[in-house]
Amino acid sequence: xxxxxSRAIAEAxxxxxxxxxxxxxxxxxxxxxxxxxxxKKHPSRVCDFPPDETTLIGAGIGYSQAGLLPVxxxxxxxxxxxxxDMFMEAGILNWLGGGKKGTGMIxxxxxxxxxxxxxxxxxxxxxxxxxxVDVVCFSNGEDYAxxxxxxxxxxxxxxxxMLVDCTxxxxxxxxxxxxxxxxxxxxxxxxxxxxxxxRRYGSEKGRGKVAxxxxxxxxxxxxxxxxxxxxxxxxxxxxxxxxxxxxDGLVEELGSxxxxxxxxICKEGQNPLSGMLGKLNQTEExxxxxxxxxxxxxxxxxxxxxxxxxxxxxxxxxDVIAGIEEVSK
Numbered sequence: 001x002x003x004x005x006s007r008a009i010a011e012a013x014x015x016x017x018x019x020x021x022x023x024x025x026x027x028x029x030x031x032x033x034x035x036x037x038x039x040k041k042h043p044s045r046v047c048d049f050p051p052d053e054t055t056l057i058g059a060g061i062g063y064s065q066a067g068l069l070p071v072x073x074x075x076x077x078x079x080x081x082x083x084x085d086m087f088m089e090a091g092i093l094n095w096l097g098g099g100k101k102g103t104g105m106i107x108x109x110x111x112x113x114x115x116x117x118x119x120x121x122x123x124x125x126x127x128x129x130x131x132x133v134d135v136v137c138f139s140n141g142e143d144y145a146x147x148x149x150x151x152x153x154x155x156x157x158x159x160x161x162m163l164v165d166c167t168x169x170x171x172x173x174x175x176x177x178x179x180x181x182x183x184x185x186x187x188x189x190x191x192x193x194x195x196x197x198x199r200r201y202g203s204e205k206g207r208g209k210v211a212x213x214x215x216x217x218x219x220x221x222x223x224x225x226x227x228x229x230x231x232x233x234x235x236x237x238x239x240x241x242x243x244x245x246x247x248d249g250l251v252e253e254l255g256s257x258x259x260x261x262x263x264x265i266c267k268e269g270q271n272p273l274s275g276m277l278g279k280l281n282q283t284e285e286x287x288x289x290x291x292x293x294x295x296x297x298x299x300x301x302x303x304x305x306x307x308x309x310x311x312x313x314x315x316x317x318x319d320v321i322a323g324i325e326e327v328s329k
Contacts, residue, residue, distance in 0.1 A: 074107065
């Protein structure tokens, strides 16, 4: 996934001469080498900033208002707290303009992981999602590249897009054993992914009996859980990439399922999938799927701080299996 992300950013820099990429250590590859070698090709447009998130985001807003297309990299979601006032300003400028005007820009940050590095400040599993900001999380390199192309289009139109990455996925190759099941080919030129699209992992012969709705590294966790269930072909995993609102594609997919597990990698009480339940729990005529007619449950990460070097507080395979069993009774 990391190599596809680097290629997508490089592609955007090549095709958009007004794009600038700023952040901490981005000239040297940034965190996890996503911007590796980009400064060498674009020395005046891929630039380091000091570790001051307020100044960094403020500069991004200024660049946008000056006609540039900024990508602002913040190392981790928790660090966004340090520049939260300026982040809110960026979103509000778009929201107040009804989406027609604003400060078009892209944020990139690490938001989720399995807890093996850095403790709570590096595996925050909690998001800021103010009005006017599209928050998106991709689970694989192909979708990231197609989605980044869309993010650039949205930013050009004045919207603010925040891409939240899962650190554990950046170099993931295998899904089960050594199957290389999580490698993806880079998409062809012009392929773009709408934020309202979802991806379904299931049987080619039809739909399963249970849908597991998740995102980011929850997709990998849910697919691994599916393989441990007695009837894996009865379970479909739906990758819901848009987190700041309920995507149209999710409404369309869930219409045919009677049993649904929402597997959220964010903490209980602070998780984006729960925010979608209101729209989903409406009649079809009102644009929902009427959850009252379905068996469903919500599984999340624990509502606690993430300690250093442990995965106990994170959504895990056992949680997803428990959810599938719960809705299957």
